[in-house]
Amino acid sequence: MNVVEFVIAFIILIILPYVGLWKLFEKAGEPGWQAIIPLYNFYVMIKLSGRPAWWFILLLIPGLGFLVAIGIVVDFVKSYGKFSLSEHIAGVALSFIYFPKWGFDKNTKYLGKSASPEFREKYKISLKKTATREWADAIIFAVIAATLIRTFFIEAYVIPSASMESSLLIGDYLFVSKVNYGARLPMTPLAFPFAHHTMPLIGTKAYWDGVELPYYRLPGLSDVKKGDVVVFNYPMDADSPLYRPVDKRENYIKRCQGTPGDTLSVVDAQVFINGKAAITPPHGEMKYVVQSDGSEINPQLISDLHLSDIAPVNNTTFKVNTTAQSVKALKDYSNIKAITPDITPRGIADPLNTVYPELFPKYKITPNFPDFKWNVDNYGPIIVPKHGWKVKLDSLTFPVYGRAIEIYEGNKVQVVGKDILINGVKTDSYTFKLNYYFMMGDNRHNSEDSRFWGFVPEDHIVGKALFIWMSIDDNASFLNKIRWSRLFNIIH
Incomplete structure (x- = not known):
């Protein structure tokens, strides 16, 4: 991520919401500077909307805190006369637009504590809802709003392994932008909210793959570029025993080294x-x-x-x-x-194969697999497939591109003697329908990446890593858990 992209993202995601919140606080008679203090600004919103002060404690509970934060924002915007569902969604999902808009709008005024009976009576807000019904409505709205934010705008991601060290450390919490490359629409729409592919505790699937939609991506700010740090779905989860749909495959993070056609x-x-x-x-x-x-x-x-x-x-x-x-x-x-x-010199067996038994390429139905004599330090050359590229298929190229043709592009591939059949038709070439990328970890001798499992198809791309918003060192003492020097670092 370059400096210009970071500045744009920081202004949109951080500065604009704070500017709007500053103005809205001032309209309620509160000092505007309170808006820029993380967490404390939520305490002020709780006070202005008339909710009990103990709601602030709920904010600190992992998982529940995210839903409570959405409920607080909804109550807050109600206090300024924003009663419609569309205005609530705007306040939660598009705060960088609507907080400044309402803050500088002369017709938007603070009306009072929206959670109070007097406010509801005055503005004809239903008093018939029980506390249970109110919580149920708030949770449903929060789930919808959070899903929209995670799908179309930004999602949090935590570094689980050492494959990107020391660029990214285990325990770094990142914001991953869906806007940069364009948001990918859900391909497996029937899934449990906030669970990726597996239900917590019970360990069952968190989705139903009876309905799968075709791949489609909204327009983005840029294409994936060499050097970008990218979150993507792990392509090998397509295989046995998991057979996961594309958007439910495990999230990985690596650096893009090769783009289509390279x-x-x-x-x-x-x-x-x-x-x-x-x-x-x-x-x-x-x-x-x-x-x-x-x-x-x-x-x-x-x-x-x-x-x-x-x-x-x-x-x-x-x-x-x-x-x-x-x-x-x-x-x-x-x-x-x-x-x-x-x-490890070229042609010598890679000692890392004791951990990762096979380097890419290795295609399951290829007879007489050629010995490329590659290892992690001496690898290739290899051409990264590009949409519209026509590759000649022979004993050297088919092992490299056969998996993409069969698994990622959905063709039936057979090898009969020396003949290659694609969808039952004998052929000696193939034209790719997707773009592909070659991903590698920055920790070059401790990374399971494209050198081991091959190309990443464009429909597996999740988003671009923007910056670190929190970093926790689990091996440090309690007082030194937070790596303060890493907070809000741009990811290069």
Whole structure:
């Protein structure tokens, strides 16, 4: 994400709602500056709408707090005479538009505490609803509003693994924009709200795949570009035993290295795109071989330089996973004699195959599979499929593109002797219907990515990672849990 995109997103998602809330607070006789204090601004909204102060405690409960926040916003906008369902949705889902609009509108005034009986009587709001009915209505509305926000605008995502370190750390909470690449409309519409593919606690499917809609994406601000950090559905969830629909496959996050039509290769751990070296993520990690004088490494140094997966080779040599910046700092210590990248030469079996047993390509129905002699550090060249690209199918290309043709583009593929049949017709070529992407983790020796399972189809793209809004270190002490320095960092 570049600086311009971040500034635009920050203005739309943060600045505009706060500006509008400032003006609305002033209309109610409250100091406008209270609007820009996170959480406290919700306390003021609770007070202005006449709800009990203990509602603020509900805001702090994970899961429930999100629904309560939506209910508070609805009560708040009612206090300014916004009684229709469309106005409630506008206040919740489009606050960056309607809060400023109402805040600067001379005809919009604070009318009083919307939750009070006097207010309801005065403005003819129904008093017949029981407390249970009010809560039920509020929850239904909150679910609808939250679903619309998550589907069309923005969604929270947490980093679950180390595959993007040190660019992104385990415990980083991100905002993922659906607007940048265009929101993908739901393909499996009948699903339990807020559950992705599995119901919590009971572990059953959270969706019904009896109804599946075709892929369609709304217009976006840009296409997926090389270097973007992208959230997408894991393509291999299409296989046994899961057989999940596209939009219910597990969410992954990686960096886009190859876009449609690119020729990608990895040479001695350096990615090349169309023959030119790609920019290496500055905070990315990989394995290094470290030679020392045999003395132990200070544990504080290990923590400060983010050295991980330390594995002794002998008394004076060990392997470590870390960043190029940490390697540079480590070389300055007198007990360190040499540090070299741990790169597997081309043609040599990859030691990582003990974890990931097969590198891509590997296509299940390909006879006499060719030995490409690829590994994670020396891979390709490989052409990323592009919509409209016609590829000649032979013993070298079919293993690479057969999975996309069959699984992602929905064709029946057969190999009979030396003949390739697509939908029962013998052919020696195929024209792609979708665009594809090649994704890699920044932690190059600790990432299950396109090098292992292949291309990401365009219909699997979820959104673009914008910035970190919270970061929790589960291994730290209670007082140091929050990584304050990472809050609101732009994701590059």
